[in-house]
Amino acid sequence: MTAPAEPILEVRDLVKHFPLNYGVVFKRQVGAIKAVDGVSFDLRKGETLGVVGESGCGKSTLAKLLMALERPTSGSVRINGRDITTARGAELKRMRRNIQMVMQDPYTSLNPRMTVGDIVGEPFEIHSDVAPKGGRRQRVQELLEVVGLNPDHINRYPHQFSGGQRQRIGIARGLALQPEIIICDEPVSALDVSIQAQVMNLLERLQNEFNLAYIFIAHDLSVVRHISDRIAVMYLGKIVELGNDAEIYDSPTHPYTQALLSAVPVPDPEGRETRQRIILQGDPPSPANPPSGCHFRTRCWKAQDICAEQEPALEARPGSAHPSACHFAEARDVVNAE
Amino acid sequence: MKNPSVDTHLLPADRAGDEPLLAVDNLHVEFQTRQGVVRAVNGVSYSVNAGETLAVLGESGSGKSVTAQAIMGILDMPPARIPKGEVRFHGTDLLTMRDEDRGQIRGRRIAMIFQDALSALNPVFTVGWQIGEMFRVHQGMSKRDARRKAVELMDRVRIPGAKSRVDDFPHQFSGGMRQRIMIAMAIALDPEILIADEPTTALDVTVQAQIMGLLAELQQESDMGLILITHDLGVVADVADKIAVMYGGRIVEHASVFDGYRAPAHPYTKGLLESIPRVDLKGQELYAIKGMPPNLLDMPTGCAFHPRCPYRKENCVTDVPPLYTVSDTRGSACHYWREVLDDGSR
Ligand SMILES: Nc1ncnc2c1ncn2[C@@H]1O[C@H](COP(=O)(O)OP(=O)(O)O)[C@@H](O)[C@H]1O
Ligand SMILES: Nc1ncnc2c1ncn2[C@@H]1O[C@H](COP(=O)(O)OP(=O)(O)O)[C@@H](O)[C@H]1O
Ligand code: SF4
Ligand code: SF4
Ligand SMILES: [Mg+2]
Ligand SMILES: [Mg+2]
Numbered sequence: 001m002t003a004p005a006e007p008i009l010e011v012r013d014l015v016k017h018f019p020l021n022y023g024v025v026f027k028r029q030v031g032a033i034k035a036v037d038g039v040s041f042d043l044r045k046g047e048t049l050g051v052v053g054e055s056g057c058g059k060s061t062l063a064k065l066l067m068a069l070e071r072p073t074s075g076s077v078r079i080n081g082r083d084i085t086t087a088r089g090a091e092l093k094r095m096r097r098n099i100q101m102v103m104q105d106p107y108t109s110l111n112p113r114m115t116v117g118d119i120v121g122e123p124f125e126i127h128s129d130v131a132p133k134g135g136r137r138q139r140v141q142e143l144l145e146v147v148g149l150n151p152d153h154i155n156r157y158p159h160q161f162s163g164g165q166r167q168r169i170g171i172a173r174g175l176a177l178q179p180e181i182i183i184c185d186e187p188v189s190a191l192d193v194s195i196q197a198q199v200m201n202l203l204e205r206l207q208n209e210f211n212l213a214y215i216f217i218a219h220d221l222s223v224v225r226h227i228s229d230r231i232a233v234m235y236l237g238k239i240v241e242l243g244n245d246a247e248i249y250d251s252p253t254h255p256y257t258q259a260l261l262s263a264v265p266v267p268d269p270e271g272r273e274t275r276q277r278i279i280l281q282g283d284p285p286s287p288a289n290p291p292s293g294c295h296f297r298t299r300c301w302k303a304q305d306i307c308a309e310q311e312p313a314l315e316a317r318p319g320s321a322h323p324s325a326c327h328f329a330e331a332r333d334v335v336n337a338e
Numbered sequence: 339m340k341n342p343s344v345d346t347h348l349l350p351a352d353r354a355g356d357e358p359l360l361a362v363d364n365l366h367v368e369f370q371t372r373q374g375v376v377r378a379v380n381g382v383s384y385s386v387n388a389g390e391t392l393a394v395l396g397e398s399g400s401g402k403s404v405t406a407q408a409i410m411g412i413l414d415m416p417p418a419r420i421p422k423g424e425v426r427f428h429g430t431d432l433l434t435m436r437d438e439d440r441g442q443i444r445g446r447r448i449a450m451i452f453q454d455a456l457s458a459l460n461p462v463f464t465v466g467w468q469i470g471e472m473f474r475v476h477q478g479m480s481k482r483d484a485r486r487k488a489v490e491l492m493d494r495v496r497i498p499g500a501k502s503r504v505d506d507f508p509h510q511f512s513g514g515m516r517q518r519i520m521i522a523m524a525i526a527l528d529p530e531i532l533i534a535d536e537p538t539t540a541l542d543v544t545v546q547a548q549i550m551g552l553l554a555e556l557q558q559e560s561d562m563g564l565i566l567i568t569h570d571l572g573v574v575a576d577v578a579d580k581i582a583v584m585y586g587g588r589i590v591e592h593a594s595v596f597d598g599y600r601a602p603a604h605p606y607t608k609g610l611l612e613s614i615p616r617v618d619l620k621g622q623e624l625y626a627i628k629g630m631p632p633n634l635l636d637m638p639t640g641c642a643f644h645p646r647c648p649y650r651k652e653n654c655v656t657d658v659p660p661l662y663t664v665s666d667t668r669g670s671a672c673h674y675w676r677e678v679l680d681d682g683s684r
Binding site for chain 1: 572
């Protein structure tokens with residue numbers, strides 16, 4: 001674990017509701033998709049916070065809110081103490097420099113008509129003060145070198161690179177403005193196992209070298225465990241459990257975390273007959289109409305009356321030393337949580 | 339320098355015993371492209387029996403899907419061509435069979451499901467109509483009976499409220515439910531073999547667990563042979579009886595799942611297993627196979643894995659390794675398989 005450092009990112013009660021409209025000609029709002037519904041956490045310098053949860057639970061929306069690519073319905077995102085959600089103009093531009101993103105799909109996230117040099121150097125066009133025009137080409141070549149690409153390939157186009165190399169291009173671009181925070185939204189999900197390991201190692205090396213803080217969103221729980229200091233488990237727009245890797249993986253206290261971990265197949269056939277598995281039924285409910293009380297109650301095997309009436313807060317409880325949003329939080333040994 | 343094409347013959351276990359239910363034997367598939375001939379499948383052999391699960395593993399581009407498409411007869415020829423090889427079902431080669439006979443087998447007795455259920459389903463027809471089509475077309479069933487059968491099948495793949503959802507369209511279902519619909523269509527005619535090509539790759543782990551559980555139950559009910567194509571080493575460890583690992587269009591290792599995971603006999607398999615993040619190695623660098631998958635238009639000489647291989651010796655650059663017999667149930671296409679095997683897994 002990293003030594004406690006000051007928080008670089010403070011997220012408080014963050015909410016994003018997308019209006020749900022009805023009617024083709026006369027649109028009226030009939031409800032809202034509660035994509036992010038009250039999320040709070042801190043991220044410290046040089047730390048990695050993993051974010052896991054089923055698709056549709058709000059991970060990418062959260063990422064966009066942190067980047068100020070979406071405006072929140074309410075709540076705040078402070079970077080080094082300044083709220084990016086209320087920043088405008090030159091101040092917003094300056095703050096954005098400090099928080100960059102690496103996206104999942106290395107095939108569609110790079111403009112096919114631009115050379116690698118233009119792609120990696122594009123942030124300098126917007127923030128021309130970072131690298132003077134004359135020194136840009138050299139700076140881009142340095143960045144390519146840092147991520148393990150051949151600097152001589154600066155004039156090539158994205159299609160001339162493999163998936164793993166394209167992801168490196170995306171990372172080089174993310175590093176261009178020397179940010180303190182990088183948000184990785186499923187950065188290795190589209191890559192083959194062997195290439196995935198190369199990119200993960202690169203991300204870790206860069207973190208050490210530049211003291212970067214990462215928000216690492218992924219659906220592969222073993223990958224998240226490997227890279228994260230702490231992990232936030234999301235369900236229907238909320239964080240339901242938050243802890244360090246041992247707390248989340250070895251003694252999860254929220255039933256959803258327990259189910260999620262037990263669904264992950266263990267890459268070892270030995271003893272597979274005796275493995276216990278919690279199989280959740282059905283799909284998560286729609287974020288347009290989440291259940292009352294605890295959002296997870298419609299799939300929870302421990303649900304009681306109180307779960308429909310009262311929303312459980314994300315906090316430490318008698319059964320859980322780390323924050324867990326379950327009235328009946330209690331550690332349970334999940335055999336599969338390797 | 340071109341590599342000589344390598345013939346790999348039937349797995350020893352099959353030669354000794356009865357003919358397996360389905361056997362791919364020394365299959366070659368190539369594509370005519372503008373850049374030249376792409377040899378996507380280069381002498382692949384594998385087999386599967388009733389009730390058995392064979393997992394086909396390997397990086398993208400290694401030829402897993404093309405092999406499956408050749409079995410199903412759904413390759414576009416041209417540009418594809420099958421210069422060599424057999425696909426035997428109950429001992430009879432499908433590739434040389436009369437079209438009418440083949441039509442009785444493919445899609446009926448051998449069925450397939452794909453990764454992308456949404457694009458495999460027709461958006462303008464109801465799911466009930468599409469499942470029912472199997473019965474109307476193949477069995478001349480009336481519309482009404484076919485619809486009734488569709489509801490039965492939707493129940494069988496555990497789609498909640500099948501009766502009320504049979505007239506819904508594909509987009510009204512979640513990804514997991516659509517995959518169930520694909521499975522319903524595939525098992526409609528009680529196939530003996532089901533080929534599942536990355537059936538859960540696009541799904542969440544929770545839904546993946548549901549789908550894999552469903553496939554296992556269906557397999558048990560009807561003693562189907564299952565060919566599971568995947569790159570998820572966890573899923574393989576969970577369900578496979580035996581594994582076939584592909585690299586650059588060849589099987590580089592085949593083994594029982596227990597043997598293969600305990601002590602791989604090919605450096606590529608070993609590398610794959612070692613790149614899985616492990617709890618006890620947190621904070622350390624992940625093991626990563628260096629380099630990139632081979633370019634099929636410009637295959638390395640000798641062993642196709644040699645540019646990435648930590649066990650490489652001089653002759654690897656020139657001599658194509660045959661599929662060596664490691665034991666009566668396993669084989670490895672590595673000159674130095676003994677050394678690899680002795681090192682054990684991780
Ligand atoms: N621009 C948008 N307009 C309306 N709904 C949206 C928009 N973006 C995301 N959503 C909805 O918000 C929910 C969360 O989506 P997302 O953040 O992409 O989830 P994740 O990344 O966890 O899969 C989903 O129900 C999604 O359909
Ligand atoms: N129609 C085609 N024309 C040319 N090349 C093809 C065609 N279909 C597949 N290939 C090539 O064959 C190789 C094997 O593909 P495939 O079997 O789909 O790999 P995977 O192991 O990922 O399933 C790939 O390099 C692919 O580009
Ligand atoms: S609060 Fe109730 S419904 Fe929610 S997770 Fe806990 S036990 Fe289950
Ligand atoms: S034959 Fe040589 S290069 Fe190929 S896998 Fe074996 S040791 Fe490595
Ligand atoms: Mg997302
Ligand atoms: Mg494929």
